[in-house]
Amino acid sequence: MSPLPATVPAIARARIRAAVRRRSGMTPEEADRRALLLRLLSLLLQYPDSELTGARPALTSAVAALPESPAATELTTFTAWFAGQELDALARHYVEMFDLRRRSSLYLTYYLHGDTRRRGMALLTLARRYRAAGWDTDGGELPDHLPVVLEFAALAGPGTGEAPLRLHRRGLELIHLALTDADSPYQHVLSALRTLLPPPTEADLAAVAELAAQGPPDEQVGLEAYGAYGDGEFAPPETFVPPLPAAPTRAPSPSTGPTEDRR
Numbered sequence: 001m002s003p004l005p006a007t008v009p010a011i012a013r014a015r016i017r018a019a020v021r022r023r024s025g026m027t028p029e030e031a032d033r034r035a036l037l038l039r040l041l042s043l044l045l046q047y048p049d050s051e052l053t054g055a056r057p058a059l060t061s062a063v064a065a066l067p068e069s070p071a072a073t074e075l076t077t078f079t080a081w082f083a084g085q086e087l088d089a090l091a092r093h094y095v096e097m098f099d100l101r102r103r104s105s106l107y108l109t110y111y112l113h114g115d116t117r118r119r120g121m122a123l124l125t126l127a128r129r130y131r132a133a134g135w136d137t138d139g140g141e142l143p144d145h146l147p148v149v150l151e152f153a154a155l156a157g158p159g160t161g162e163a164p165l166r167l168h169r170r171g172l173e174l175i176h177l178a179l180t181d182a183d184s185p186y187q188h189v190l191s192a193l194r195t196l197l198p199p200p201t202e203a204d205l206a207a208v209a210e211l212a213a214q215g216p217p218d219e220q221v222g223l224e225a226y227g228a229y230g231d232g233e234f235a236p237p238e239t240f241v242p243p244l245p246a247a248p249t250r251a252p253s254p255s256t257g258p259t260e261d262r263r
Contacts, residue, residue: 035154042150048090056083071192078188103178106146111171114216173208
């Protein structure tokens with residue numbers, strides 16, 4: 001299992017690893033272990049289709065081989081559950097947790113901007129960040145989908161690569177809280193991720209509590225700023241254009257964020 005996305009050419013992957021080591025002060029082994037952990041987090045948070053569930057033995061073995069750490073302990077607990085579930089039950093649980101609940105959506109810009117035009121700008125900024133790092137995503141998901149953000153973090157390293165995770169620290173905290181409240185085993189995947197990030201501040205926790213109570217900003221427009229007028233072009237002011245959905249990766253699954261709030 002490669003710790004860097006396969007869409008990155010081999011020569012670029014080598015240069016990225018070297019740059020990450022220079023910026024972070026990590027040894028090559030430390031940088032590769034962190035990238036592998038982030039890659040595992042990305043995979044485990046994806047929809048459990050036949051390909052992913054078929055890889056459960058390999059994923060369980062990869063987690064078991066991780067050096068001892070709080071993150072490895074959390075992922076060991078998760079993979080023990082993940083490996084023993086029926087496929088239909090896994091799919092139902094995933095949809096219930098991530099597609100039908102606003103408090104645990106995996107679309108990170110939703111927590112900062114809600115369904116507003118500012119979210120479109122945030123999505124475009126993320127897409128440009130990926131392209132600047134030499135990563136061409138497959139376009140199957142919006143760029144703020146947490147597995148995509150984690151894959152980029154594995155690619156580009158603790159500085160540039162993990163910056164989107166730090167920016168959306170409060171959203172990640174809310175997702176973890178919601179999964180814990182729902183007693184979902186996916187809480188362990190978020191717990192593992194939290195060990196890699198700076199601890200939340202008092203201001204972060206207060207903002208999370210407010211977000212949980214009131215929800216993100218709301219605005220009766222689509223995501224027209226992101227891709228509705230072609231490759232990243234913006235709509236003219238005051239123009240409403242329904243957002244273009246990402247290509248479906250599961251069924252049912254809204255591509256721009258949750259549409260039903262059951263909690």
